[in-house]
Amino acid sequence: MANYRDKVVLLPPNRVWRSYTGGALLDQISGASTPADNHFPEDWIGSLTRAISPGREEIAEGISTAIVDEQSCDFGTLLASDPDYFLGADHVAKHGPSPMLLIKFLDPAIRLHFQCHPSQEFARRVLNSPSGKTEAYHILRTRPEESAPFIYVGFQRPPDPADLKRWIETQDIAAIEACFDKIPVKRGDTFLIPGGVPHALGPGVFMVEIQEPTDFVARYEFQRGGYELPEAARFMGRDVDFGVSLIDFMPRPLSAIETHSRCGPRDRQERGPASWQETLIGPDQTPCFRVGRTCFADPITKAEDSFYIGIVTAGSLELHVGDQSLQLNTYDKFFCPAGLESLELRPHGNAEILECYPPL
Numbered sequence: 001m002a003n004y005r006d007k008v009v010l011l012p013p014n015r016v017w018r019s020y021t022g023g024a025l026l027d028q029i030s031g032a033s034t035p036a037d038n039h040f041p042e043d044w045i046g047s048l049t050r051a052i053s054p055g056r057e058e059i060a061e062g063i064s065t066a067i068v069d070e071q072s073c074d075f076g077t078l079l080a081s082d083p084d085y086f087l088g089a090d091h092v093a094k095h096g097p098s099p100m101l102l103i104k105f106l107d108p109a110i111r112l113h114f115q116c117h118p119s120q121e122f123a124r125r126v127l128n129s130p131s132g133k134t135e136a137y138h139i140l141r142t143r144p145e146e147s148a149p150f151i152y153v154g155f156q157r158p159p160d161p162a163d164l165k166r167w168i169e170t171q172d173i174a175a176i177e178a179c180f181d182k183i184p185v186k187r188g189d190t191f192l193i194p195g196g197v198p199h200a201l202g203p204g205v206f207m208v209e210i211q212e213p214t215d216f217v218a219r220y221e222f223q224r225g226g227y228e229l230p231e232a233a234r235f236m237g238r239d240v241d242f243g244v245s246l247i248d249f250m251p252r253p254l255s256a257i258e259t260h261s262r263c264g265p266r267d268r269q270e271r272g273p274a275s276w277q278e279t280l281i282g283p284d285q286t287p288c289f290r291v292g293r294t295c296f297a298d299p300i301t302k303a304e305d306s307f308y309i310g311i312v313t314a315g316s317l318e319l320h321v322g323d324q325s326l327q328l329n330t331y332d333k334f335f336c337p338a339g340l341e342s343l344e345l346r347p348h349g350n351a352e353i354l355e356c357y358p359p360l
C-alpha cells in the first residue's frame with residue numbers, strides 16, 4: 001500500500017453506464033478529444049457502491065479507483081487498510097468501515113425518467129438495507145441550449161395512487177408529468193430530495209449529487225432517449241404496486257419546495273478577509289449526509305472534524321499538506337481523511353470547494 005498518511009486522496013474519473021444519455025461535459029472536463037453524449041452521463045466519486053444496470057450485472061461498475069502518493073489503488077481497499085485513520089474511529093464505531101456516502105457528477109443531455117427512491121425507513125423495513133436513497137443536488141452549471149433549466153420534485157398535484165398505477169401501466173407520461181410543476185434551477189442552487197419523493201432531472205443540468213450509498217430506484221417511465229428499460233429494471237425486479245408503494249403522495253406546492261427542498265447557504269463563518277465557510281445541508285435537514293462550501297480568495301488553513309469528499313466547484317488552487325503539494329482545478333475532486341489534521345489552501349483568485357460529509 002502506498003504511503004498514505006498526511007495526504008489527500010485524489011479521485012480520478014469513474015464513468016458509469018446509465019439508462020439515460022449525457023456526459024459530453026464530463027468528456028470535456030477529462031480532456032477527451034471528441035466530447036459526446038452517450039450512456040455514460042455520470043462520474044461516481046469516492047464510491048464503494050456498485051451500479052445496478054440492466055445487462056451489465058457482470059461488470060463491477062461504480063467502485064472508485066483512488067490515487068495516493070502518485071499510486072493508483074482500489075478506493076475500498078485503501079479505506080479498509082486503515083479505517084480509523086481514513087473514516088475516523090467514531091464514524092467506524094457507529095457506521096462500520098463504510099463512508100455511508102455516494103457522490104456523483106450528473107451530466108444529463110435529456111430529461112431523466114420519472115422515478116423515486118426508497119427512504120431509509122422503507123429500505124430498513126422492506127429491503128433489509130441500512131440505507132435508502134435520499135439525495136441532494138448542487139447545481140454546477142446548465143447547458144447554454146437549455147433556456148429554462150429545471151428539475152421536477154413532486155408532487156405539486158398528487159394523483160390518486162390507483163390512477164398513477166394505471167398511467168404507469170399505460171405509460172400515460174403526459175398525465176404523470178401534469179402532476180409536477182417545473183422548478184427553475186441555476187448555478188449554485190442546492191436541493192434536498194428525501195427518499196419517497198418522486199422526481200426527474202431536467203436536461204442539461206450539470207450537478208454534484210450527494211446521496212445515500214445505494215443504487216435503488218423505481219422508474220415510472222419505461223422509455224427515454226430511444227432506450228427501452230427491461231422489465232426487471234423498472235421496479236427493482238418487483239411489480240408496479242411495489243413501485244407505487246415507495247411514493248410519498250403528500251402535496252408539495254412550489255412554496256413548500258422553496259422552504260423545505262431548497263437549501264442554504266447559512267451558518268457563515270469567516271475564514272479570512274475575503275473567505276468564508278458555510279452550511280448548505282445540515283443534520284437538522286437530513287440524517288443521511290451533510291454538505292458545506294468554502295469560498296475563498298485568501299490562503300486559508302482548513303481543519304475539519306470528519307472526513308469529507310471535496311470538489312473544486314470554482315477557480316483553482318494549490319493544496320499543501322505535509323510534503324504533498326497539489327495543483328487543483330475546477331471539477332477536481334479529492335477525499336480528505338479524518339486523520340488529516342489540516343490543509344493549506346492557496347487560491348489563484350476566487351476559488352470554491354464543496355464539502356460532502358458523512359452522516360453524524
Ligand SMILES: O=P(O)(O)OC[C@H]1O[C@](O)(CO)[C@@H](O)[C@@H]1O
Nearest residue numbers: 018019020112113115209217219
Ligand atoms: O433511472 P435513470 O434514468 O437511469 O437514472 C438514475 C439516476 O437518477 C438519479 O437517481 C438522480 O435522480 C441518480 O442518482 C441515478 O444514477
